[in-house]
Amino acid sequence: MSKSLTILGSTGSIGCSTLDLVRDHLGAFDLVAISANTNVGKLIEQARQFRPQIAVIGDESLLAELRDGLSGTGIEVAAGAEAIIDAAAMKSDFVMAGIVGAAGMRPTMAAVERGATLGLANKECLVCAGQIMMKEVERCGATLLPVDSEHNAIFQVFDGDRAHHVRRIILTASGGPFRTMTREEMQHATPAQAVAHPNWDMGAKISVDSATMMNKGLELIEAYHLFPLEQDQFEVLVHPQSTVHGLVEYDDGSVLAQMGSPDMRTPIAYCLAWPERMDAPVERLDLAALGRLDFSAPDNARFPAIQLCRDALKEGGSAPIVLNAANEMAVAAFLSEKIEFGAISALVGTVLEKNTDPAPQSLDDVDAIDQKARTVTATVIESLH
Numbered sequence: 001m002s003k004s005l006t007i008l009g010s011t012g013s014i015g016c017s018t019l020d021l022v023r024d025h026l027g028a029f030d031l032v033a034i035s036a037n038t039n040v041g042k043l044i045e046q047a048r049q050f051r052p053q054i055a056v057i058g059d060e061s062l063l064a065e066l067r068d069g070l071s072g073t074g075i076e077v078a079a080g081a082e083a084i085i086d087a088a089a090m091k092s093d094f095v096m097a098g099i100v101g102a103a104g105m106r107p108t109m110a111a112v113e114r115g116a117t118l119g120l121a122n123k124e125c126l127v128c129a130g131q132i133m134m135k136e137v138e139r140c141g142a143t144l145l146p147v148d149s150e151h152n153a154i155f156q157v158f159d160g161d162r163a164h165h166v167r168r169i170i171l172t173a174s175g176g177p178f179r180t181m182t183r184e185e186m187q188h189a190t191p192a193q194a195v196a197h198p199n200w201d202m203g204a205k206i207s208v209d210s211a212t213m214m215n216k217g218l219e220l221i222e223a224y225h226l227f228p229l230e231q232d233q234f235e236v237l238v239h240p241q242s243t244v245h246g247l248v249e250y251d252d253g254s255v256l257a258q259m260g261s262p263d264m265r266t267p268i269a270y271c272l273a274w275p276e277r278m279d280a281p282v283e284r285l286d287l288a289a290l291g292r293l294d295f296s297a298p299d300n301a302r303f304p305a306i307q308l309c310r311d312a313l314k315e316g317g318s319a320p321i322v323l324n325a326a327n328e329m330a331v332a333a334f335l336s337e338k339i340e341f342g343a344i345s346a347l348v349g350t351v352l353e354k355n356t357d358p359a360p361q362s363l364d365d366v367d368a369i370d371q372k373a374r375t376v377t378a379t380v381i382e383s384l385h
Helices: 013-024 040-050 060-069 081-089 102-113 123-127 130-140 149-157 160-165 183-187 204-212 214-226 265-273 305-315 319-335 343-353 363-383
Strands: 003-008 029-036 054-057 076-079 094-097 117-120 143-146 166-173 234-238 244-250 255-259
Touching: 003 013, 003 081, 003 102, 013 029, 013 040, 013 094, 013 265, 029 040, 029 081, 040 054, 040 060, 054 060, 054 081, 060 076, 076 081, 081 102, 094 102, 094 265, 102 117, 102 123, 102 130, 102 363, 117 265, 123 130, 123 214, 123 319, 130 143, 130 214, 143 149, 143 214, 143 265, 149 166, 149 214, 149 244, 149 255, 149 265, 160 166, 166 214, 204 214, 204 319, 204 343, 214 234, 214 305, 214 319, 214 343, 305 319, 305 343, 319 343, 319 363, 343 363
Parallel strands: 003 029, 003 094, 029 054, 054 076, 094 117, 117 143, 166 234
Antiparallel strands: 166 244, 244 255
């Protein structure tokens, strides 16, 4: 029997990779709903090819274009943030939560609240609302499968029934494009240099996060909410080959690692087929050709972002929300050449020091803290000129 599938953020990189796998397994999946924010042309193309029950565009001004593009197909159309939430709440066997940013939190929560099995590819759900989200996952009996390559790797080798035997979890980081640069060289790095990731094909924002290693700090926060360990049991190793994606050390000295070529279709396929496995059209790992695997500790002096994230996690409450918002604003300012690369982490640290907000109790609280942090960050950015 086919598995019914909802893809939130179908025109983004995660959504497109998910549909690549659906295309390779025709008949195995039945699309219920797909959604996009503004890329209506791509959404129409996907809907015509994969024939979901409904296609939803976030920008309401694009509804007429979506309706015209799908005229005569019998595919239902809708628009707006509430329509995406409604699509997430529709019955399906699996939900791919691939909407980027804060916009993905409420649709993901809607899927959680109906007890869905979902692949989580949205960082904000756990970085900004980890305690709220995981409490609802438990209350509603939802199943959350991590899609990020590092968390998915750990999920594959983490013995959840015997977590008390786990000594530590190790997230690997490529080190990004500036792994071997000095602090002075990094200070004046250009946006073009920062987005040129050596191993992964990613968007501009996540590529810059890789260059600062902020992405790895954010992943530490996510991992803390996903796996039942103490904060000091999560570590980071720089691994430039991006072949070992995550490791789990047990109290008997065993270290289990998940390995594979750097291709997001592998963790996506794992989630789509869970608890089984499925074929994925990815490059097969050839260790003999690779020849070597290198590891080193991250340099906190050159990459202070990881420690910023550890500090925010330790402080808890609203701090991770402020961290995330300030980083998004700082990265945008760097990409528009308003600040230098070396100022990104310093700017985030300054905004964190100004935070006095209490811990959020709801997604509305998360939104309010996020907006306030963005206002503060904008003021700090302006003060630098």
